[in-house]
Amino acid sequence: MNYSLSSSTRCHSPRVTVVGAGKVGSTLAQRIVEKNLADVVLLDIVNGMPQGLALDLMEARGIELHNRKITGSNNYADTSGSDIVVITAGFPRKPGMSRDDLLLMNAKIVVEAAKRAIAHSPNAIYIVVTNPLDVMTYLAKEATGLGRDLIMGMAGVLDSARFQTFIAMELEACPSDINAMVLGSHGNLMVPLPRYSTVNGIPITELLDAATIERLVERTRNGGAEIVELMQNGSAFYAPASSICVMVESILLNQSRLLPIATYLQGEYDLKDVVTGVPCRLGSSGIESVLELSLTDEEIAALHASAAAVRQSINQAQQIFALCG
Ligand SMILES: NC(=O)C1=CN([C@@H]2O[C@H](COP(=O)(O)OP(=O)(O)OC[C@H]3O[C@@H](n4cnc5c(N)ncnc54)[C@H](O)[C@@H]3O)[C@@H](O)[C@H]2O)C=CC1
Numbered sequence: 001m002n003y004s005l006s007s008s009t010r011c012h013s014p015r016v017t018v019v020g021a022g023k024v025g026s027t028l029a030q031r032i033v034e035k036n037l038a039d040v041v042l043l044d045i046v047n048g049m050p051q052g053l054a055l056d057l058m059e060a061r062g063i064e065l066h067n068r069k070i071t072g073s074n075n076y077a078d079t080s081g082s083d084i085v086v087i088t089a090g091f092p093r094k095p096g097m098s099r100d101d102l103l104l105m106n107a108k109i110v111v112e113a114a115k116r117a118i119a120h121s122p123n124a125i126y127i128v129v130t131n132p133l134d135v136m137t138y139l140a141k142e143a144t145g146l147g148r149d150l151i152m153g154m155a156g157v158l159d160s161a162r163f164q165t166f167i168a169m170e171l172e173a174c175p176s177d178i179n180a181m182v183l184g185s186h187g188n189l190m191v192p193l194p195r196y197s198t199v200n201g202i203p204i205t206e207l208l209d210a211a212t213i214e215r216l217v218e219r220t221r222n223g224g225a226e227i228v229e230l231m232q233n234g235s236a237f238y239a240p241a242s243s244i245c246v247m248v249e250s251i252l253l254n255q256s257r258l259l260p261i262a263t264y265l266q267g268e269y270d271l272k273d274v275v276t277g278v279p280c281r282l283g284s285s286g287i288e289s290v291l292e293l294s295l296t297d298e299e300i301a302a303l304h305a306s307a308a309a310v311r312q313s314i315n316q317a318q319q320i321f322a323l324c325g
Pocket residue numbers: 019020021022023024025043044045046088089090091092093102106109112113128129130131132133154155158186234235236237240
């Protein structure tokens with residue numbers, strides 16, 4: 001008896017490539033397959049490492065009850081025809097470093113990864129994760145020539161999840177009852193928005209005093225560094241992987257979720273030719289629209305300051321690339 005399915009009877013499974021099989025990349029691969037969203041190709045420059053991780057994840061399938069395929073590779077040819085490519089390749093920061101300190105180390109890695117990936121997956125949607133996030137997203141967009149609907153960065157979902165967590169801890173509330181919104185760059189100048197952060201629809205400005213809110217805002221801004229200092233060897237990866245997975249899911253299931261996403265701005269919020277986090281609708285065609293929230297003068301000034309810092313780092317990266325040819 002022939003028990004195996006022929007390729008014509010096997011249904012098409014979406015394919016997600018994760019470039020960089022480190023802590024964020026491998027945890028993301030696990031999330032994607034265990035949520036039964038797609039097959040995953042894990043790619044890394046280290047020989048054997050993505051292959052080993054893929055085999056380990058494959059061996060968990062019978063226990064975790066899914067039948068998604070995980071492939072480990074060092075070769076971009078194996079990523080061909082991906083529906084989504086997530087770029088997590090590059091160095092994480094060490095205690096005492098800012099994300100911007102990673103600019104020189106990671107720019108070349110991300111640009112090369114984006115160029116090599118798009119050669120094999122020209123129709124994929126690209127999500128950049130490597131830090132400094134907003135600059136890396138800008139450089140990857142430039143390197144691929146993709147429209148802003150098809151290439152974006154993940155940061156706002158994570159920063160908002162942290163704000164949500166700190167609000168939940170303060171109010172002893174259930175995190176899923178809380179909707180938090182953080183805009184701006186993925187750095188110290190990010191812009192948490194208490195007015196747009198609610199507990200079952202009630203703005204937190206009605207539930208917490210100003211000093212408490214400021215404390216939670218500051219902890220959110222410092223959320224990544226707090227974990228870097230505690231771990232002493234690498235940065236956060238569980239919540240980052242969950243946050244990327246939310247975006248992957250919204251694309252694959254065409255959920256059109258409204259999420260804070262690092263996107264290339266074309267005049268929205270009076271910002272142009274820069275990447276920063278704003279609320280976007282995300283579905284199977286990528287970014288469907290950018291939502292322009294009504295902001296106070298103070299909020300808009302904070303968003304502009306955040307984008308100006310990103311612009312400065314983009315200029316720095318472009319000068320370095322020009323010098324290196
Ligand atoms: N946007 C965000 O919210 C977040 C961003 N990050 C960033 O994500 C990046 C990855 O973080 P981790 O996974 O913790 O680091 P990690 O060090 O565990 O993994 C990075 C992986 O990239 C691989 N790599 C390096 N150069 C490569 C290349 N040219 N091609 C393919 N793979 C390559 C390394 O071999 C390593 O396996 C860091 O830059 C980190 O700062 C991390 C958490 C959240």
